[in-house]
Amino acid sequence: MSAGPERWAVVGGGMLGLTLALRLAGEGREVTLIESAATAGGLASPWRLETPDGPVTWDRHYHVTLLSDTALRGLLAELGLEPELRWGDTRTGYWAQERLSPVSTPSEFLALPGLSPVAKARLAATIAVGGRIRDWHHMEQIPVAQWLTRWSGRATFERFWLPLLRAKLGEAWPDTSAAFLWATIRRLTAARRQGLGRERFGYVAGGYAKVLDRLAARLAERGVTLRTGATVERVEAASGGGLTATVAGAEPEHFDRVAVTTDAPTAVRICGGLSVEERERLQGIRYQGIVCASLLLRAPLSPYYLTYLFDEMPFTAVVEMTALVDPAELGGHCLVYLPRYVAPDDPLLDAPDAEIRRSFVAALARMHPSVDDEAIAAFRVSRVRRVFAIPTIGYSARVPPMDTSVPGLHLVGSAQIVNGTLNVNETVQLAEAAASRLCATASAVPARVES
Template identity: 55%
Template sequence: MCLWAAHRDRRQPRNLQSLRPLLRRVARRARRTVTRYAVVGGGMLGLTLALHLADEGHEVEILEASDRIGGLAAGWTLGDTSWDRFYHVTLESDTNTRAILDRLGIVPISASAETGVFAEGKLYPITTNIDFLRFPMLSPADKFRFGLTILRGAYARDGEAFEQIPVETWLTRWSGKRTFERFWLPLLRSKLGDAYRDTSAAFIWATIQRLYAARSERGNQERFGYIPGGYVRVLAALSDHLTSRGVAIRTGIRVDSVGTSGDAIEIKLDSGQTEIYDRAIVTAAGPLASRICVDLPDQERQALADLPYLGVVCASVLLRRQLSPYYVTNLVDPAPFTGVIEMSNLVDPAELNGNHLVYLPKYVRPDDPLFDQDDETIRREFIDGLTAIHPDLTGADVVAFQVARARYVMAIPTISYSKRIPPFSTSNPNLFLVNSAQIVNGTLNVNETVGLANRAAADIL
C-alpha cells in the first residue's frame, strides 16, 4: 500500500486512462488513408467484414451475386409466411452474434427445446437424463460409455488434439463398437455421407461442444434462441446500418474474375463491366475463390480448389399442424434427409401466421445429383420420408413446400485439417480470402461466421 502511495502521483488520472483506447483509435484513423475496398459476397461474413471496414473509415462496396443479401441467412416467402431459407438458432453463449444484435437493437428470444430420436421405427424423447436412461436401443453398459463419450467431448478444451484421429476410431474407442454401429454411424452417414471416413474427431467434438453450451445450468434442458421476425429482420436492420455508414450494397452483381491492374485490384463482372479497387476481400468458398482469383499462382489456386466441402439441400415444409414436441429429431433409421427440424416448436407460431415450419436438410457433396433434382421429385421423396416417421401426416396438412440449395456450405474437417487452412492473406498484398473453410474446430453457424469476420478484420486492418 505504501509502495503504491509513493508512486501515486506518477499514475495517469483514471479518466484519462479510460480514454486512452479511444485516443489510440482516433490517432490510427487520422494516420490512415481511406482505402476503397470491394467485399465479394454479401452473406453474414461479408456484411460483418464491411461493418468493420466502415468502422475504420474506409470506403466499402459489397458485391453480391444474388438478388438479396444474407447468403445462408437470407429469407424467403413460404406460402403466406416470410422466414429463413435455412434453420438458425442463437445460443446464450453466442457472444459474437449477440454483439451484432445488440448493435442493431434486436433481442433474441430464448426458449426450452426438446430433442427426439427416430430409431427402429419409433420416436423416442432424448432431452433429459431420464429420457436417455429409458432409451431402449442401448444397454446400460452402452449408455454408460455413451455418457462418458459426451462428457469427454464436452469438457475437453484442446480441439486440435481431436484433429489427429478419425471420428470413427475415436467414437468406437469411447462408446464401443456396438454403440458406434447402432447409433453413431447412422448419424454420421446422414450428416456427412461417405465423407465420414475422411473426417476427424474434431467434427464430433465441435458438435458436442455447441450442444453442451445449449444446456441449462441444471443440465436437463436445452435452451435455444431465435430472432423475432427471423434473419430477414436482422439483414434489413444491418443493411440500413451499413448504408448509413456509407457502405454501398450492390446485389445481382456476378463477379467473373478478380485480378490485378498495377497496384490495384481489377474486378470483372459478367455484365462486361470492370471495377477498380484498392483492395478486395473475397468471401466465396475455396473452389469458387480458386475459379475467380485468376492472378493468384497455380499452387495457391489449387490449394483452394482441393478443399473438400459439403453442401446442403434443405426443404422448408409449412404445415397446418404440429408433428411432434421435438425441435430436433435425430434419425438413426435411414431417411432421404439428415434430420427433422421442427422450427415452430421453438418459434412462436404467431410468427408463422399460425402455421408450423419444418426443415428437412440433406447434407451432400457439391457434385451430388440431388442438387440437380427438380423440386417436385424432392418433394415426393421427402414427404414420403416424413410420412414414414409420422404416418398420420396427410397431403392436406402441407401448406407449402420449397427447396433451398447451397453447394458449398462447410469444409469437411479432415485429419490435421488446421494445417490445410488457407490464410487470410494471399501472394497479392491487396487481395484477401475469408471463408467458412477458415472456421477451425467449430460447427458452421452464424456465431462462428461473425467470429471469423472479427478475426479476419483484425488481421487485415
C-alpha cells in the first residue's frame, strides 16, 4: 500500500489560481484547476478587437508591470519571459476646466488650476507624508477623507482628492480607510523611485496572452489538469473524508483538499458547510466593479499613459495604452481604455454596448475633437461586477482566513490582500505565500491511500 500524492482542486483560473496551481504542483501535489470561462486568465485575460483590417488581440483591461514587482518578475523569469519585458517612461495628464494639461513634473504640478500656492504646498506635503508612513495599521483605522482633509485642507480635499477617490471608489469613498491611499501612494512612488524620478512601466511583448500561454504550458508540464468552461457549483465535505467539487452538469469529483480563489460572494455561494460566522465575514466584504471600454483608434490622442479627470465624465480616467505599448503590437492602432469603476449593482453594468459607446465617445470627443465614429476602428466593453474588495475601516480584522471550519477547504482570494492595491504582483505573492503555508499544514483529513 502506498499513499498517492494529495489531490487538490483549485477553483478559479485567474492569475491567483494559476500561480497557486503551479506552486502546489511544484510541492508534489496532484492538481486540477477549474475555471468557468472558456479560457484562463480572469481579469488579466486577453480578448479580440475586430477592426476593418482584421482582429487585434490584447488585454481586456489595461495592465502594466513595475520594476519593483519582484514576485511577478520572478514568475516571468521562470517562464522565460523576462527578456520579453519592454520598459518605457510614461507621462501623466489631467483634464480640468475643459482643458488637458500635463502633471508629470514638479513645475507642471505647480500649474494645477483652482488651487492656491499654499494649497499646492499642502498637497505636496500630503503625498510626501503618505509616502513616508510605515505603519498601515494606523491608517486603516481612519477614514481616507478625514486623513486627507487633515493634511491637505477641506478645499483641496474637495477640488483635488474627492474626484480621484470617486473615480476609483464611487460612492464607497466615505467608508474607505486611509490605508487605501497609503497603498496607492506606495505603488505610485515605487514606479517613480525605481524609474529614477519618472514613471517607468513595463509590459510583456504580446501582452498577457503570451504570459497565460506560457503559464498554461508550464502547468501542463507539471501535470496540472486545466479544465476551462467548467463552473464549480458546489464544494462540500465528502461522507468518507475529503471533499467533492461539483461542476455544472457533471458528477461530483473527489479531492483531498480544495482552494477557492474566487470573489467572496461566489465562495459563500459554492462552499457548503461554512459556519454562520464564516458566511457573515465573507458576505460583509464590499466590492467595486468596473465597466471598461477598449477603443482602437487610427491615431494617438495624447502623450499621456494616464489622464486624471477632474471634470465630471461618464468614465473615470483615460488610459492610453499605446503611450507605452508599441502600436505595432496592435496592428498600428492606438489603444485607449475608458474605465468606470462602479458598485456591483450599478445599472451601467447592464447598459447595452451601444448606449455606453454613445456616452463615452461623446465625452472623449469633448477632450479630443478628432474622435468621431470614423476615427474608431474597434470598440468593445468589458463588465466585471466584483473587481476588488474595498478596504473599509478596520478591514484587516475582518478578512476571511485561509482555513475554514470544513476540513481541507481553503479560501485564497484577492480580498486577503490587506495592505496593497490589487495588482498581479500582490496576486502572485498571495498565491506563493498560500501554497507554502497550505503545504506546510497537513490536511485535517487523511490523504487517500491507494493500493
